[in-house]
Structure formats: C-alpha cells, structure tokens
Amino acid sequence: MIRTTEPLLKGHLIRTNEQLATTRQPGRNQIKPIGNAMPIQLQQTMALLKEIDYDNLPSLKDTLRSHLPRSIMVHGIVDVTLRYQSQELETKFFYANETSCFNSFVVATPVCSWEGVQTLSVYFEDKGQVSSEVPDNEALADEEMAQLLMSIPDLDWTKPVYYFACTLNVLSRVRRLMASRRIGVGHRRRNVAITHVYIFDPKEAPRKLGLADGYTLGCLSSAHADWVYDHWFYNFTETRPAMSSYVSNFPTMAAFVTKPEEVRDLPEESSQPVSWILTYKTGSLGNTFTLVDHRRKGLAKEVTLALAKKVDALGSPVFVNVAEGNTASRDFHVNLGFKKSIPIMWEIFLPPGVSFEMLTSSANRSRENGEEANVKKR
Template structure:
C-alpha cells in the first residue's frame, strides 16, 4: 500500500502538458467538468492579470487525481476543485496525495468549488477522519446543484427588442455586474474586473427609450440612462456561464435569453460545451435554461469548511 501512495504525489502541470491533461480529463466528462473547464480557460484565454489558477496532478500513469486552485479570490477561504476516478484510485491514496498539495493548509478554512457530489462526500469523510488535517475544521452548509449543458450544435440567435443593443462585457460594466452578483463573496471587485477583462461575457445596453415609455417611466430613465447595462452573463474560471442577471425593471423582454445564447454560441464556436451550474433550489433558473435547450447532467456540490 505504501508503494501505491508514493506513486501519487502531486506535481504542477504547465505549458504543453495542460493540453494533454485536458484530453485525458475529457474522457471523464461530465464529472470532470470543473477541472477540465479550468484548464480550457488557461489554454483558450491565458491567465487574467493578477489571477493565477494552478493545476496539479498526481504522478503515475494509473492516477486520475487532478486539482485546480485557487478557484476564487476571496481571502477568507482556500479554494480548490478536485477530481479523480474513484474506480481507479482509492480514498487512502487520494488523501495522501492531497496532503502534499502546496499552499493548502488543511486546518484553515477551505472551500471546495464545484466538485462532483460523490467525490465531495468522500472528501468530507477524509476531513472528518483526519486523513486531511487534524479535525479542526467543521463543514458549513453544502450547496447542492447540477451541471446543465448544451450540445455542440449551432444555436439560433434571438433578436433584441427595439431600444437595446448587445456588446461584450468589459471592466466598465463589471462593477454593476459584481454589485448584483448573488455570489460576489467569491471574488473581490478588483479580481472580478480582471476576470471580465480576460474572459468573454455579453451584456445588453439600453440605447433609447420610446416616447410613450419615457412618459410612463420617468424614474426608469433617471435610474438607467442610455448606455446602461441592464442584462448580462459572464464566463467564469471553470469555463462555465454564470452571474446571469437582468435588472428587475427590464425583465420579461427576452433579454436574458439573448445574452445567454450569445455567450453559449461563443463558447461552442471555440469547441467547448456551453455549461452552467444551477442550484437545485433555483427552479426558475432551471426552467429558464431547460427552455433554451440545456440538459441536466451530473450532481455538483459547493462545500465550505471553517
């Protein structure tokens, strides 16, 4: 057993080896989606300024363990995503390899970011059994979600209502996007601006208001003048779509559908699958994405420890 554990110490993966690892992880999709997507982001877009995602894999041809970190810029948690094939690698050797992971202290707050639910349950047992750390950490509430993906077939674009235009997101709209983001604790505002600069996203901007609408909604014109972003979606660190949001006054006009399909088409054209993580309790988001053709795949969890 000791010999097997020694075979799976972790090493960082860089350069051309990232492409080889991505191809290997593709064999395990959709379960490997988060670490696979993080590597796709590195290969397609590089590393956004001051935001570095590192990739580690276990040594040995028989090992499937891959870790990506950090997955968030928050300083409150150490964040990572983990994948392995539990049919090929046992819990004991995985725990032994993870204990060698640089820059991770298993006794300080952790956030397991979008790991497959079955693997997260194993990680929880490793921490509870002190295979990782010394038992100082306690689990917070787990968020259960599912991965939803579109097929790689071309998608039709939807037309915008009069008075709106769609453009790529940029740092100028990142502040508004961060303000309304449900999970803004994941990224500082400055880190989010860097992500928006480096990764694709789409936003819909108000260009004009009809005379009738302007007379009926003077407060809306004052709050959201021409050029204001009113609906958006952004690609994240794991090549998944997220932070889909429409300002309440502009809902039920099909704007979210337009930006979602625009970004989905962008991702698909680059050879990836358009994907999104949706919390199991968010029935409205599930219905919205299913109507656009997204299908439910594997169970994903978000598990903080403090």
C-alpha cells in the same frame, strides 16, 4: 480510464517522501494508518502530486476532455487558463498519473479569489478496485487521497478550505477525511445545495429569439466590473480586481439601452448594461442578471443564447450550473437548449472559531462601499 501520456510527465515533483515527512508538524495533519500499520501498497506508492507546467496543459486538457462530463469543471479551468489571460488569479495544476487506487488525480488551485479562503477543485478517476491483498479498498482509497491532498504545496489545512464545483464522489471522500481529521480541522458548513450541470446542445437551441426594441447587444468591459460586482449575490467569493480581470478577459454578453443620437456623448456611467451573463473561471456561464425595470422583455434569454453560441463556436463545452429545486432556472435553460447532466457541489470547511458569516462580512462591506461610490457618481 484517465492515463496521462509521457509528455505530460515533464511536470516537476513538488516534494519527495522525505521532504513531506520533515515538513509536517508533529500531531497535526498526519496520515493515520489503517489499523496498526499503513497498508503495504500505500507504503510502496506514497503518491504525491506533481505540478504541470503551462506547456503541458494542452495534454492535460485532452485527457480530461475524454472523460467529460465527469471532468467538466477541472477541464473548464484548464481550458479557460489556456484561452484567456487573468493576472489576478494564477491557477496551478497538480496531478498523480497512476496510483494504487486512482488512474488519475487532478487538482486545480486557486480557482477563485475569495480573500482569506483557500480554494481548489478536485477530479479523480477511480480504478474501481485495488489489490485483493488489501481487505478494505475504500479505506485504502481514503488514505491515498489524504496523502495526495497533503502533498499540495502551500496549503494550510488549519485555515478555511473551499472545494469548488466538485463531483459528489470527491466530496464524500473529503467529508470522511475531515471527520476523521486525516486532513484539515474544524467542520463543514451545513445546508449546502446540490446543483446540476446543464450542457448546451446547439441542435436544441432556438434559431432566433429577437431582441426587444430599444436595446443592443455587446460585451462587458472593465468599466462595467464594479456595476456587475455590486449586483452579484455571491460576490464575496471574488475580489473586485478579479472581477474586473474576468470581465475584461473572459467571454461575456450584455444588453444595453440604445442611446438616441442626441445623448450618445453622455459619460460612461450612463452606459451600464441592463442584462448580462459572464464566463466563470471554470468555463461555465453564469452570474446572469437583469435589472428590475428591464425584466420580462426576453433580455436574459438573448444574452445567454448569444454567449452560448459564441463559446460553442470556440470549441469549448458550454454549460451552466443550476441548483436542485430551482425550477425557474431549469426551465429557462432547457428552453434555450441546455440538457441536464452530472450533479456537483460547492463546500467549505471551516476551522474552529471561524464562521461563514465572518468570511463574507468583508466582501459585504466592500459591496456596500461600491454601491455608495456608484450613488455618488450618479
């Protein structure tokens, strides 16, 4: 069970119970009682989230590490925040040390830079049971989770909310709270696929693959950010400046065509990577891509294994996310030493009148503009 230590309690309380009550708008986003009255235990707890300052993040990281792999996503966000700098996305961390239902409840927000969408990743550790005086333990846990989420400052529950890489037990509660309108308004997007975390085991990795002739390995830089962004299927979840920051600051690996001596002085545009992989804000490896003309040469395996070993040497968990049913990606990573672990999901809740297509259209236009700019450069 997660129990934060005393040094971690230096984080300041965001809102008192009285402040929370006065800042709610009547009739919207209020916690609904169970039956005719709120349970005594919940009345006594009224747990609110506290913000953790930067100096106490190592303590939070250690706590979350003891509960891997269930905590792997939020742990990864903390780890990346401590190791690397990204001025485009300043994530804040909030926690409730111990409530009547949870041993620990942690929220990281924002976790990506999707314009017009609020993003958060949630992890909690259930106690498994609450007081026998409360007949409906599950209902009490739902109420308490609603109370905790409602205490996140500056989160507008009438706007789109994107739950990023959360475990299924988190999202099952979120869905119930949304359906009963205890948090947020609107509906969730359907047809959301389940993915599985695959964790790298160095002992299972091949010793050496061998880079194809005519290529060399290197790291990405800010000069490659637009190129990578325009080839990413899910680029609507990040802004171009954020991608530039991630590429510049987080661990990456890429394959480049080796230049003959006589053309080494060509402009930077001619030195774009032909295969690459990134580190996400969650610490997971991903966005693996190889240009069509350079496929079937083992480049993706080379860059993935090289980055996995690089991150492993830093002492961070090495993992990827593979969609359920994507057998090609599953086999690819298993052959490199990754082992299947917990299921996770991404899910977005949309307010009335807002569609998923509306939220992605601006990013698609940005991608089209970027592609036009690249064509002009070439």
